[in-house]
Amino acid sequence: MTQTRRRRPSARQRLLEAADDLFYTRGIASTGVDAVIARAGVATASLYKNFAGKDDLVASYLDARDARWQEHWEFHIAQHQDPHGRVLALFDALRTWETEPGTSRGCAHAAASVQLPPDHPGHAVAQRHKQRIIERLRQLLDEAGHPNPNEASLDLMVIYEGTFSLLALNLDADPVARARQLAHQRLSITGAPNRARDE
Known part of the structure; x- marks a missing residue:
């Protein structure tokens, strides 16, 4: 029986994995x-063959982390057929993203936006990451028939960002569950319909 040899990750991939661990x-x-x-x-x-320098490595690390998060979140969105659940899937994704209690350092993109100057390429990546989340929430809220998806998406973003702080500081036994409940209440207050999505 022939065994398939597992390919070793490329130098670029190993650098990104190392950067992800150390920068975070x-x-x-x-x-x-x-x-x-x-x-x-x-x-x-190898570093300078794959990246222009540290600034480029930082931006690439944040881009790669953003791509992983978007894929992870979309997976959880797809688990729900009702629009209400698809909106709340943001918090389902966060629960499985932070798997080990006490290991969270908060949001990598938020931390980067504080650590980096505004003209750093990584700062733009961090800002774009947050804007993508807000825009995707707005789309999901619009699909759910929410009367004001723009305002609601920002409200949910505030809850989401606060959850990262509680995770990092370990101030609550289950901040993600608390955040999901708050988000559910925020949606319920507006009376947004919870109609099934057309398949």
Whole structure:
């Protein structure tokens, strides 16, 4: 029986994985490229072959994290047929994204927006990540027949962002459940219909 040899991740992928771990847990400013190179186990030249420098690596790390989150969230949205549940799937996704209690450092994109100057390419990626979430929420709320999807999407975003703070500070036994309930109440107050989505 022939065994398929598992391909080793590319140098670029290993650098991104190392950056994801180190930038998230230690902070972007306090993590130099030498630490990322050492964690990835690649030659220094590999970093500069794949990225223009640290700024480009930071932006690429945030882009990759955004792509993973969007895919993760869409998976949870697809688990619901009713529009109300599709809106609340944001919090279902967050629950399975943060799997180990006490390990959260909050939102990587929010942290990056604080650590990086406004003209840093990573700052634009972080801002775009948040805008995508708001826009997708607005779309889902519109599909659910919400009377004011623009305002409601921002309200849900406030709840979502606050959840990250509680997770990072470990101030609540189950902040995601609390956040989901608050979001449910916010939707219920407006009387938004909960009609089944046409298949």
